[in-house]
Amino acid sequence: MDYEKLAELLFPETDKLPSHYETMYPERNLPEGAMVTRLGPSPTGFIHLGNLYGAFIDERMAVLSKGIVYLRIEDTDDKRYVKGAEKMLLDSLSYFDIKFDEGITSEGEEGAYGPYHQSRRKEIYSCYVKELVKKGFAYPCFLTEEEISIIREEQTRLKLVTGIYGEFAKSEKLTFKEVEERIALNLPYVVRLKAQGSPFSPEILRVKDGIRGELAMPENFLHIVLLKQNGMPTYHLAHVVDDHLMRTTHVVRGAEWLSSLPVHLELFSKFGFEPPQYCHTPQLMKLSDNNTKRKLSKRLDPELSLLYYRQEGFHKDCVREYLMTLLNSDYEQWRKENPNKPLSDFPFSIEKMKSADALIDLNKLCDISKDVLLGKDVNEIYEFFKDWAFEFNRDIKGWFKDESFMKAILNIGREGEKPRKDLIYAKQIADHISYFFEDGLREQEDVPENIKDDDILVLLSEYLKTYDHSDDRSEWFNKIREISEKNGYAGKPKDFKNEPEKYKGHVGDVSTLIRLSLTGRRESPDLWEIQQILGEEKTKGRIRNYMTGREQNA
RNA sequence: GGCCCUAUGGUCAAGUGGUUAAGACACCGCCCUUUCACGGCGGUAACCCGGGUUCGAGUCCCGGUAGGGUCACCA
Numbered sequence: 001m002d003y004e005k006l007a008e009l010l011f012p013e014t015d016k017l018p019s020h021y022e023t024m025y026p027e028r029n030l031p032e033g034a035m036v037t038r039l040g041p042s043p044t045g046f047i048h049l050g051n052l053y054g055a056f057i058d059e060r061m062a063v064l065s066k067g068i069v070y071l072r073i074e075d076t077d078d079k080r081y082v083k084g085a086e087k088m089l090l091d092s093l094s095y096f097d098i099k100f101d102e103g104i105t106s107e108g109e110e111g112a113y114g115p116y117h118q119s120r121r122k123e124i125y126s127c128y129v130k131e132l133v134k135k136g137f138a139y140p141c142f143l144t145e146e147e148i149s150i151i152r153e154e155q156t157r158l159k160l161v162t163g164i165y166g167e168f169a170k171s172e173k174l175t176f177k178e179v180e181e182r183i184a185l186n187l188p189y190v191v192r193l194k195a196q197g198s199p200f201s202p203e204i205l206r207v208k209d210g211i212r213g214e215l216a217m218p219e220n221f222l223h224i225v226l227l228k229q230n231g232m233p234t235y236h237l238a239h240v241v242d243d244h245l246m247r248t249t250h251v252v253r254g255a256e257w258l259s260s261l262p263v264h265l266e267l268f269s270k271f272g273f274e275p276p277q278y279c280h281t282p283q284l285m286k287l288s289d290n291n292t293k294r295k296l297s298k299r300l301d302p303e304l305s306l307l308y309y310r311q312e313g314f315h316k317d318c319v320r321e322y323l324m325t326l327l328n329s330d331y332e333q334w335r336k337e338n339p340n341k342p343l344s345d346f347p348f349s350i351e352k353m354k355s356a357d358a359l360i361d362l363n364k365l366c367d368i369s370k371d372v373l374l375g376k377d378v379n380e381i382y383e384f385f386k387d388w389a390f391e392f393n394r395d396i397k398g399w400f401k402d403e404s405f406m407k408a409i410l411n412i413g414r415e416g417e418k419p420r421k422d423l424i425y426a427k428q429i430a431d432h433i434s435y436f437f438e439d440g441l442r443e444q445e446d447v448p449e450n451i452k453d454d455d456i457l458v459l460l461s462e463y464l465k466t467y468d469h470s471d472d473r474s475e476w477f478n479k480i481r482e483i484s485e486k487n488g489y490a491g492k493p494k495d496f497k498n499e500p501e502k503y504k505g506h507v508g509d510v511s512t513l514i515r516l517s518l519t520g521r522r523e524s525p526d527l528w529e530i531q532q533i534l535g536e537e538k539t540k541g542r543i544r545n546y547m548t549g550r551e552q553n554a
Numbered sequence: 555g556g557c558c559c560u561a562u563g564g565u566c567a568a569g570u571g572g573u574u575a576a577g578a579c580a581c582c583g584c585c586c587u588u589u590c591a592c593g594g595c596g597g598u599a600a601c602c603c604g605g606g607u608u609c610g611a612g613u614c615c616c617g618g619u620a621g622g623g624u625c626a627c628c629a
Binding site: 042073079080160163188215216218222225227228229235238254256257258260283333336338354358359360364372417418419420422448477484510514515524527 | 555568
C-alpha cells in the first residue's frame with residue numbers, strides 16, 4: 001500500500017502540512033512552571049456542577065502558576081447541538097465568576113491559538129489525519145452501522161472485547177485499488193486509527209496522573225474513529241490535536257475519561273507530540289434512595305444543573321466556597337484562620353485533591369452560605385437579591401420599590417456580637433422575609449397552646465393601647481411583661497418553668513401571640529426591630545386586622 | 555462480562571508503620587434566650603472482609619467484596 005497516494009486520495013484539498021500549524025501556533029512564552037489549562041464544554045444546553053468544578057480547578061491552576069486558562073467550545077457533534085446553549089454556558093460561567101484569559105468570550109474570540117470552536121478547525125484536523133495516513137497509522141473504514149453491529153454481536157457471543165480491531169478491522173486490509181473504487185462510488189467512510197497494541201498481550205502503560213498518581217493501563221488496541229463520516233473529528237482526535245496546538249500543559253477532566261487515556265496516549269505518540277499532564281478529577285455523586293452512591297444524573301437530580309443553583313439563588317461565592325472544601329480538604333481550616341482573605345490567597349493545589357468520588361451535600365452548602373452571606377455588605381446582598389428576583393421571581397419585583405425598606409429588612413440582626421445567620425439563598429430569603437409585604441403573608445400559624453382563647457383579644461388590645469412607637473427595646477418589652485403578668489402569665493419564663501401551676505403561660509407565649517398577629521408566624525427575628533421597620537401605622541394596622549379576624553371567627 | 559478507578563462515622567474529610575483515629579456539616583441533649591436564629595458546652599457515630607509482611611497495619615502486599623467509570627461515527 002502506498003500511503004502517500006492514499007492520503008492524497010482521501011484529502012485532496014488539504015495542502016498544508018503540520019509544520020504550517022506548528023509555526024502558526026508556537027510554544028507559549030510563559031514563565032517557568034506556568035500552567036496552561038482549558039475548559040472544553042459541549043454546547044448541549046446543559047451545564048452542570050461538574051463543569052464548574054473542573055473550571056474552577058483549571059482557573060486556580062492557571063492563575064496560581066501565572067499561566068493561561070482558556071475556553072474552547074467542543075461542538076463537534078451537530079446532533080447534540082442546542083441553539084443558545086453557548087450563551088447560556090457563558091452566562092453561567094460568568095455568573096460564577098470564572099474568568100478566562102483566552103478563547104471564547106461573550107464578545108467573541110480572543111487569543112492567538114484559535115479558532116476556539118472545534119467546528120471551525122476542520123482543516124487542521126484533516127491535515128493531521130492526513131499525516132497519520134501518510135505514516136500508515138490511519139485508514140479509511142467503509143464498515144456500515146449494520147456490519148459493525150453484526151461484528152459486535154459476534155464478539156459478544158464469543159466473549160471477546162467489542163470493537164474494531166485485529167481481524168475485525170476489515171477495511172484495514174483493503175488494497176489501494178479497492179479503496180479507490182469505493183471512493184469513486186461515493187461510499188461513506190470514517191477514518192480510523194490503526195492501533196498498534198495487541199488485544200491479547202497488551203503492554204502496560206505507566207502514566208502519572210496529577211491527581212491520582214501512578215496509573216497502570218493496558219495499551220490501546222482499538223481502531224477508534226478519528227474522523228466521522230461528515231469529516232468532523234471525534235473527541236479523541238480533537239483533544240489531542242487541539243491541546244497540542246493550543247499548548248495546553250494540564251488537561252483537567254472527569255474520571256470518566258480515564259478509560260480512554262490509552263487511546264489519547266497512543267495518538268500523542270503517533271503524532272510525536274509531548275502529552276500533557278493529565279489530571280482526572282473525582283466524579284460528583286449523590287446518595288440514591290437505597291443509600292448507595294451513584295453518579296448524578298441530569299434527569300433525576302436537579303442539583304446537578306448549574307441552573308439549579310442560580311434559580312435557587314445561591315450566591316456565587318457560596319458555591320465557590322463550597323466547591324473549595326471539596327477540592328482541597330484543608331480549605332475549611334484555612335478559611336477559619338483567614339475569614340476575610342480573598343479565596344485567591346488560598347494555596348490551592350491538585351496534589352491535595354482526593355481521587356475518590358465526592359457526594360454533594362446541600363446541607364453543607366447551606367451552612368457555608370450562611371457564613372458567606374453574613375460577611376457581605378447589605379448593599380451587596382440587596383443587589384444580589386434584586387438581580388435574582390428580576391430574573392427568577394418576577395412576582396416579587398414590587399418588593400424593591402422602596403430600597404431603604406428592603407435594605408433594612410435584609411439587615412435585620414446582622415450586626416452586633418451574635419449576628420443572625422438567617423440568609424442562605426435568594427429563594428429562601430424571599431420566603432423568610434415575605435411577611436413584610438402584604439402579598440407575601442402566608443396563612444396564619446396557630447396561637448401558642450398556653451394562650452387561652454378568651455385572652456387573645458384582651459392581650460392584644462392592651463398591647464395596642466400601651467404601644468408607643470418611640471419606645472426603645474427595653475421599654476417596649478417591659479410593657480409586654482406587665483401585660484403578661486396582669487393577665488396571669490409569668491413575666492419570666494423561668495418562673496413559669498419552676499411553678500407551672502401558678503401561671504397560664506409566660507411572656508414568651510404572649511410575645512409569640514403578638515408576633516403572630518404581626519407576621520403570621522410563630523418564629524421571626526426580633527419583633528421590636530420588625531416593628532421599627534414596618535412603621536407605626538402598619539404595625540397597629542396588622543394587629544387590628546388580626547383582632548378583627550379573630551372576632552369574626554368567634 | 556472485559557478493562558480501569560475507588561473504599562475512614564449519615565455526609566465532607568485529616569491521617570503516608572506506633573494517635574485516647576483530628577476537624578466540619580447533619581443529628582441528639584443541656585445552657586443562653588420573649589420565639590427563632592446566633593453562640594457556648596456535651597453526646598451518638600467510622601478504618602469493607604480475609605490472608606500475609608512487621609515487634610507493631612487505617613496506613614505496605616495479595617485475594618475477595620462493594621460502589622463507580624468505561625467499552626459510540628457523544629463529549
